[in-house]
Amino acid sequence: xxxxxxxxxxxxxxxxxxxxxxxxxxxxxxxxxxxxxxxxxxxxxxxxxxxxxxxxxxxxxxxxxxxxxxxxxxxxxxxxxxxxxxxxxxxxxxxxxxxxxxxxxxxxxxxxxxxxxxxxxxxxxxxxxxxxxxxxxxxxxxxxxxxxxxxxxxxxxxxxxxxxxxxxxxxxxxxxxx
Numbered sequence: 001x002x003x004x005x006x007x008x009x010x011x012x013x014x015x016x017x018x019x020x021x022x023x024x025x026x027x028x029x030x031x032x033x034x035x036x037x038x039x040x041x042x043x044x045x046x047x048x049x050x051x052x053x054x055x056x057x058x059x060x061x062x063x064x065x066x067x068x069x070x071x072x073x074x075x076x077x078x079x080x081x082x083x084x085x086x087x088x089x090x091x092x093x094x095x096x097x098x099x100x101x102x103x104x105x106x107x108x109x110x111x112x113x114x115x116x117x118x119x120x121x122x123x124x125x126x127x128x129x130x131x132x133x134x135x136x137x138x139x140x141x142x143x144x145x146x147x148x149x150x151x152x153x154x155x156x157x158x159x160x161x162x163x164x165x166x167x168x169x170x171x172x173x174x175x176x177x178x
Contacts, residue, residue, distance in 0.1 A: 037056035038056060041057060108169070111165055119134060119137060
């Protein structure tokens, strides 16, 4: 019997899966001179332009380390572009303290929740409760109150750092600092 030269792609039903071509799939190589790896990572050739380089992972990391978004702009143009983008991102600026889905009910970031743990506070306290807990722990762990106690000094530093984090978060919420 003669061998059939007809492919399995004709008629209905198809005998191979859709997209299961016999031809080799084209692979774009890295645009870096001399690199033969696949260029799976697009990178912009210049700001706000559609043209892209295609790099391998290693060269994309190298490119990103040296990327300057304001390259080729004068100082005035760079300042104008930065101000324009800050204005457009104002809605995101309000919610930056949420910390990308940290623990809790969404009112506090992960760092703020850790700071509350250091101050031994549970729930969602107001700032007066935070102040009183800070004062209580600072007084108990102050190096003057426990001279020569290295653990108390370390605990005092942690309490101070936690209080600073919560103060900055409160200022951001009340619109007192950028």
